[in-house]
Amino acid sequence: MRTQPFKIAILGVCLAAFATGCATYDAQGSDVDQHQRAKRGALIGAAIGVAAGLLSGDSAVERRQHAMVGAGIGALAGGAVGNYQDKQEAELRRETAGTGIDVSRDGDVIKLNLPDGVSFDFNRTDIKPQFYPSLNTVANTLREYNQTVVEVSGHTDDVGSDAVNQRISEQRANAVASYLMAQGVQRERLETVGMGKRFPIADNATEQGRARNRRVEIRLLPLRS
Known part of the structure; x- marks a missing residue:
């Protein structure tokens, strides 16, 4: 079932050679549309190869994987995933x-937990400059x-309305x-989502628990062949 989407993504690499004009237009004329797509968790590349990948697949992560193949990023073969x-x-x-970032592992997925206290000021959505390094x-x-x-x-505690928490988590x-994109991480690899207060990792009845729940998580999922 997954063979055809990958063929589409790979074909997109060939089509991408014709995408220069389209990419230029996209960079100049679709800032608002790009912002909206980012809010929906879809940081979409301009090349035709990337677009072909994103339109195929059964889930957000799978579509992102197809986009990466379309952008020429190689997949990992079975036994190489764990070592990588x-x-x-x-x-x-x-x-x-010593940075406050917690690194954990679940099978082949690496997770980074960026606590609210070191990455954002309370109720703010701009990253603290001291967290840049x-x-x-x-x-x-x-x-x-x-x-x-x-x-x-993005994740929040349960204080405040659902709408406000959802907005903060997305932003x-x-x-x-x-x-991360500004530092050179390819946008074809990035998937964003706001979880609001739906997935706490601690008890919201205490201040310490609420502080743990206010966080951004980064999960690194291997691109498999």
């Missing part, structure tokens, strides 16, 4: 030590290990993704 993620995890742990170290590793989908999700996820 082992090396990336070790580098992330080394580079983020920490994100720079993350971006450096992501550029080196580029065969992963980078899923950025924080987009802020982190935009910063």
Whole structure:
């Protein structure tokens, strides 16, 4: 069932050679549309190859994987995935030590937890300037290990309305993704989503629990062949 979407994505690489004019138009004329797509968690590349990949597939991550293939990013073969993620995890742990970023692992998926207290001021959606060096170290590793989908999700505590929490979570996820792109992480790899208060990792009845729930998470999912 997945063969045809990948063929479409690969065909897109060939079509991308004709996309220069379209990409120029997109950069000049669709800022508002790009902002809206970012809010929906779709940082879409301009090349035809990337677009072909995004229109295929059964899920957001799968579409992102197809887009990466369309952009010429190679996939990892079976046994190579674990070793690739082992090396990336070790580098992330080394580079983020002492920054407040927590690195964890679930199978072949690496997760980075960016706590609210070190990354954003309370009820704000702009990244603290003092957190830039920490994100720079993350971006450096992501550029080196580029065969992963980078899923950025924003989370909040349960204080306030659903609408406000959803907005804050979306804007924080987009802020982190935009910063990573500015540091050279390919936008074809990035998927953003706002989770609002739906997925707490601690008890919202305490201030410490609420502080843990206010976070941005980055999940690194390997691109498999």
